Structure formats: structure tokens, C-alpha cells
Amino acid sequence: MTTAPLSKSMPLKTKLSHTAVFWIGFCVVMTLLIVAPLVLPEYWRRFLTEILIWGLLAMSSDILIGYTGMVSFGHSAFFGLGMYGAAAALLIVSPPNLWLAILFGLGGAAGAALFVAFFSTRLRDIYFAITTLIFSQIFYVIIFTWTAVTGGENGLIFSRPHFTIPFLYDTRFSTATLHWFVLSVVAGSYVLLRRIMRSPFGMVLQSIRENEARTRAIGYPVERYKIVAVMLSGLFAGLAGVLYAVQNQFAAAEFVFFTTSGDTVIFNVMGGIGTLVGPIVGAGFFQLLRELLSRIFGDQFPYLIPLGVIFIVMIIFLPQGLLGFARRWLNR
Amino acid sequence: MDAVAHFFQSIPVDLLIIQTVNGVVAGMILALVASGLTLIFGIMDVVNFAHGELFMLGAYVGVLVLTATGSFWIALVMSALIVALLGAAIQIVTLRPLLGRDPLNTILATFGLSLILQNYALWQFGPVARKIGEPITSHFNLFYLTYPWYRILIAVLSAAIIGGFWLFLKYGKYGVWIRATTQDRVMAQAMGIPVPMVHTAVFAIGAAMAAASGVLFAPLVGVNHTMGLDWVLKAFIVVVIGGMGNLGGSIAAAIFVSLLEAYAAIWVDPSQAVIVSFVVLILTLLFRPTGLFVPTPK
Numbered sequence: 001m002t003t004a005p006l007s008k009s010m011p012l013k014t015k016l017s018h019t020a021v022f023w024i025g026f027c028v029v030m031t032l033l034i035v036a037p038l039v040l041p042e043y044w045r046r047f048l049t050e051i052l053i054w055g056l057l058a059m060s061s062d063i064l065i066g067y068t069g070m071v072s073f074g075h076s077a078f079f080g081l082g083m084y085g086a087a088a089a090l091l092i093v094s095p096p097n098l099w100l101a102i103l104f105g106l107g108g109a110a111g112a113a114l115f116v117a118f119f120s121t122r123l124r125d126i127y128f129a130i131t132t133l134i135f136s137q138i139f140y141v142i143i144f145t146w147t148a149v150t151g152g153e154n155g156l157i158f159s160r161p162h163f164t165i166p167f168l169y170d171t172r173f174s175t176a177t178l179h180w181f182v183l184s185v186v187a188g189s190y191v192l193l194r195r196i197m198r199s200p201f202g203m204v205l206q207s208i209r210e211n212e213a214r215t216r217a218i219g220y221p222v223e224r225y226k227i228v229a230v231m232l233s234g235l236f237a238g239l240a241g242v243l244y245a246v247q248n249q250f251a252a253a254e255f256v257f258f259t260t261s262g263d264t265v266i267f268n269v270m271g272g273i274g275t276l277v278g279p280i281v282g283a284g285f286f287q288l289l290r291e292l293l294s295r296i297f298g299d300q301f302p303y304l305i306p307l308g309v310i311f312i313v314m315i316i317f318l319p320q321g322l323l324g325f326a327r328r329w330l331n332r
Numbered sequence: 333m334d335a336v337a338h339f340f341q342s343i344p345v346d347l348l349i350i351q352t353v354n355g356v357v358a359g360m361i362l363a364l365v366a367s368g369l370t371l372i373f374g375i376m377d378v379v380n381f382a383h384g385e386l387f388m389l390g391a392y393v394g395v396l397v398l399t400a401t402g403s404f405w406i407a408l409v410m411s412a413l414i415v416a417l418l419g420a421a422i423q424i425v426t427l428r429p430l431l432g433r434d435p436l437n438t439i440l441a442t443f444g445l446s447l448i449l450q451n452y453a454l455w456q457f458g459p460v461a462r463k464i465g466e467p468i469t470s471h472f473n474l475f476y477l478t479y480p481w482y483r484i485l486i487a488v489l490s491a492a493i494i495g496g497f498w499l500f501l502k503y504g505k506y507g508v509w510i511r512a513t514t515q516d517r518v519m520a521q522a523m524g525i526p527v528p529m530v531h532t533a534v535f536a537i538g539a540a541m542a543a544a545s546g547v548l549f550a551p552l553v554g555v556n557h558t559m560g561l562d563w564v565l566k567a568f569i570v571v572v573i574g575g576m577g578n579l580g581g582s583i584a585a586a587i588f589v590s591l592l593e594a595y596a597a598i599w600v601d602p603s604q605a606v607i608v609s610f611v612v613l614i615l616t617l618l619f620r621p622t623g624l625f626v627p628t629p630k
Binding site for chain 1: 379426430610618
């Protein structure tokens with residue numbers, strides 16, 4: 001009696017394995033995002049690209065928050081250094097080169113991440129959060145006051161590089177092609193980070209989250225793993241900074257201020273930590289709500305008040321975030 | 333050697349003394365802010381990100397009461413009371429449901445709160461800074477400066493508030509409740525102490541201290557909606573340097589850090605002098621991760 005329904009449902013299960021469902025879903029979402037700039041008006045194209053960039057920043061922070069169990073309030077530093085690194089490459093080298101900008105941005109972010117990782121990984125929990133916050137403020141003060149190099153309060157303005165494949169291809173970015181470029185970088189980062197988080201390295205990070213003392217007792221050098229995690233996270237945050245600089249053609253000190261880190265954490269919590277894709281959803285949710293509120297109530301409306309209320313309500317009643325229900329499934 | 337001797341000769345003694353006074357004054361206000369923060373952390377493991385916003389709201393309420401009544405001292409007391417009530421309400425609505433969860437949740441919740449309060453202030457009061465006059469306008473001569481007595485009064489009042497609070501913790505019945513809850517929440521509950529009430533009261537007291545320092549500080553630079561950000565960062569630095577939840581340590585650290593920043597401001601721009609406190613923080617984390625000052629027995 002009991003075996004009959006089991007055997008009936010078995011073939012269904014084997015027909016669509018978890019992997020197949022996951023990649024089909026991935027392809028569907030990708031298709032939608034690829035087609036989107038062809039159907040959306042100009043404003044919403046840029047809006048979508050921006051969501052992807054913020055999503056990449058939030059995703060990079062998820063490595064620490066969701067997988068290693070360390071809440072970073074310092075991602076604005078990595079984001080900002082990526083931005084200013086790209087700015088340096090675009091201003092110094094002429095003609096501006098996209099790949100050089102990415103290289104410089106990653107270099108800047110890696111430098112900041114090494115500095116922050118070395119000191120702050122000695123601490124845990126809230127101490128880690130506070131020290132990353134204060135480190136990001138160090139970078140903010142330096143960037144804000146070093147007017148000769150960084151432009152201080154005014155920031156830096158530069159022109160957008162062409163999209164080039166050396167010796168083969170050279171074209172200007174349009175809104176749509178920039179969107180596709182950003183999409184490919186974000187999707188590539190997602191696939192790569194998902195692979196890393198499912199690798200033995202990622203498993204060690206997750207075991208640090210679950211029980212740090214036991215991980216140490218088994219013999220893993222926990223500090224070294226944490227440093228690598230912070231650096232990995234910082235690199236991808238820097239990449240987001242480069243993309244933002246390329247899209248908006250400016251670098252500003254306000255992005256290094258810790259409110260950017262706060263937004264990053266909000267995206268994570270709203271979307272669902274430990275899912276990688278959740279933070280992107282969170283960023284989209286946040287930006288859409290913000291857009292909606294300022295459309296309904298006008299530009300002067302303090303949209304952060306209702307968003308803050310929603311955020312707190314979500315922490316109390318939905319601490320897993322929007323995609324929290326799928327967390328186990330997404331990581332399988 | 334000659335260069336070193338020359339360097340020491342070039343230090344202006346009068347400027348050093350002026351900056352010492354400035355540093356102590358700033359340090360006492362910071363101590364008042366930080367002691368509320370460290371108290372809230374020590375008793376309920378809540379890192380209150382919204383503390384700077386309570387400071388800022390305190391200053392705004394002070395401005396409003398001052399324009400309504402004309403008395404600075406009524407404004408000081410009223411602001412502390414009103415913000416204490418607000419703090420109690422905030423604690424009941426947002427932090428009480430999070431009791432027993434990971435302390436990181438409280439950072440996030442209070443961060444959300446700080447967003448709400450800061451944007452509320454911007455929305456309600458506008459971006460232009462409000463100026464209020466000092467309640468005491470007399471000055472005394474400090475070398476070539478005429479130094480306002482009011483600044484000295486701030487330091488004395490801050491010290492008095494902290495001292496009064498310390499006496500309350502030490503000898504007051506409810507102060508004993510607070511210390512008991514800090515030591516062992518479960519045991520305190522078993523002894524009949526209403527722990528949830530104590531938590532709310534402590535948050536209210538911390539909020540009142542932040543508000544009082546906001547009102548005291550308001551005449552120096554004016555009131556605007558972002559003034560809390562600087563203070564909460566400084567208070568975090570001080571609280572980590574002094575050792576989380578260690579009241580004496582954070583007061584000592586507040587004065588120490590403020591003095592260092594004041595001295596640094598002799599040579600560099602004041603906005604860069606902040607980096608000195610960052611460096612102190614890094615050194616502390618490297619060599620004394622539990623805080624620079626020996627934890628006092630609770």
C-alpha cells in the first residue's frame with residue numbers, strides 16, 4: 001500500500017533533478033533580464049542596471065553575512081575604492097580603457113580589503129561590525145579631505161570607456177549594451193561565487209558560521225579563512241564600484257560614507273542572507289519601493305522613513321528575508 | 333638631535349593648554365554619550381546604532397522647548413524626559429521582540445531606527461542648522477583667547493550627570509536592579525526583578541543621557557539632522573577602546589581620545605584629526621582587544 005504512491009512519484013522526481021530545475025530557473029531569469037532593455041523605456045533600463053550593480057555589492061557582502069556569519073558595515077570602503085580605482089585608470093590613461101579600469105578598481109578594493117581584513121578578523125560578532133564600520137570611515141576621511149587627488153567633496157568626473165576586445169572590437173556603450181555588460185559580470189560573479197561557496201573552502205566558511213570553536217578545533221586556520229573571505233568579498237564589492245563608476249561616470253566621496261554599507265546590509269536582510277541571489281532581490285525590492293514611494297508622494301517625500309519601518313518589521317517578523325524560504329534549496 | 337630639540341621648542345605651550353581645555357570639554361560630552369551607549373550594551377547586548385539620532389533629537393527637542401519657554405535649563409530637563417519616553421517606546425516596540433536573538437539583529441534594527449529618526453528630523457526641521465544661544469555668555473581670559481565659561485560648565489554638568497548616575501547605580505534600589513540584571517539576567521529574574529522593565533528603563537536612561545548631551549552641545553555648533561552620525565561613530569570608538577560595557581573604561585577612553593584629537597588639531601586640519609582616534613582604535617584592537625582599560629569589577 002505504502003509503496004504504490006512512492007513509485008508513482010519517483011519518476012517525476014528523477015525527471016527534473018534539482019540541478020536541472022535550478023539551471024532552468026537561472027536561464028529563465030537571465031532571458032528576462034537580457035530581453036528587458038529591449039522592451040523597457042530608457043529610464044527603467046538604467047534603473048535595472050543600477051539594481052544589478054547594487055545587487056552585486058550586496059551579494060559580495062552576503063559572503064560575509066550569510067556564509068561566514070560576520071556582519072560587515074564596511075563595504076562602502078571596498079565599493080568606494082573600486083570606484084576611485086576605476087576613476088584613476090580612466091583619468092590617467094588615455095584613451096580610457098575599460099579593462100584597465102576594472103584592474104585598477106579591483107586593485108584598490110583589494111588593498112582596502114587586505115587592510116581591513118588583517119585587523120578586523122581578529123574580532124567577532126558586533127566587534128567585527130563596528131571595526132569594519134570604523135575602517136570604512138578611515139577611508140572616507142582620507143578620500144574626503146585629500147582634495148588634490150580625490151576631488152574631495154566634488155568627487156571626480158570622467159568619460160565612459162569604450163567596450164573593447166583588444167585588436168578585435170571597439171564600440172561605444174549604449175544603455176542596452178552597458179546593461180548586458182553589467183548583467184554578464186553580475187551573472188558571472190553569481191555563478192562563480194555559488195561555485196566557491198559550494199566548494200570545500202565555502203564549506204569551511206559555513207562551518208565557521210555554525211560553530212567557530214569547533215572549526216578551529218578540527219584544525220582549520222580560522223583566521224586565515226576569514227581573511228580570505230573578507231578579501232574575496234571586498235574584491236566583488238570593488239567590482240560593483242567599478243561598474244557603478246562606469247555607468248554614472250563619476251566617483252564621489254559620499255559613496256564611501258558608511259550609509260552605503262548600511263544600504264548593503266539592508267539589501268541583504270530584505271532579500272534573504274545566505275542565498276547570494278537574495279541580496280539582488282533585496283536591492284531590487286528596496287529600489288522599487290523607493291521609486292514607487294517617490295512617484296506617489298513626490299520627490300520631497302522622506303522615503304527612508306517607511307522603508308526603515310518595513311526593514312524593522314522584516315527583522316522582527318521575517319528575519320530570513322524574502323528568499324529565506326528557498327535558502328536550503330538554493331544552496332543544495 | 334637638533335631637529336628633535338627644535339621640534340619641542342616649536343610646540344606652543346599656550347596652544348597646548350588651550351587644546352587641553354578643549355579636549356577635556358569635548359571628552360566630557362563624549363563620555364556622557366558613550367556611557368549611555370555602553371550601559372545599553374552592557375545590560376542587554378544591544379549595540380544602539382540609533383544613539384547618535386537620540387542625541388540629535390534631544391538637541392532638536394531642546395531647541396523647540398527653548399523657543400517655547402525661553403529657558404535653557406527647562407529645555408535641558410524637558411528634552412531629557414521627552415527623549416527618555418521616546419527611548420522607552422522604541423525599546424518596547426522594536427527591541428523587546430528581539431530579546432534572546434543574536435545581538436547582530438539589534439544592530440540592524442537600531443540601524444533602521446537611525447534611518448527613520450534621521451530622515452524624520454530632516455523632513456520635519458529641514459536641512460538648515462538651527463542656532464541657539466549659550467545660556468551663559470560670560471568669558472574668561474585664557475592666554476590670547478576669551479574662553480566662554482559655558483564650555484567649562486558643559487564639562488562640569490556632564491561630569492555631574494555621570495557622577496549622579498554612578499551613585500544611583502551604586503546605592504539606589506533600582507541601580508542595584510540594573511547591576512544585578514547586567515551580571516545575570518536569569519538569576520535576576522528568579523530573584524523577582526522585572527527584567528523586561530529594567531531593560532526598558534535602561535534604554536530610557538541611555539536615551540535621556542544622549543538627549544542631555546545633545547542639548548548641552550547644541551549651542552556650540554548648531555543643530556542639524558546629521559549631527560548624530562559623527563557622535564555615534566566617536567562613541568563607538570570610545571566604547572570599543574574602553575572595553576564594551578565597561579562604564580569607567582569608556583569615560584576614561586572618551587577623555588583620552590578627545591585630548592589626543594585636540595592635540596592633533598594643532599598640527600592638522602580638525603577633520604583629519606579624527607584619524608588619530610582611528611589609529612588608537614587599531615592599536616587597541618591589535619594589542620588589547622578587550623579594551624585599553626582594565627575592566628572594573630561590576
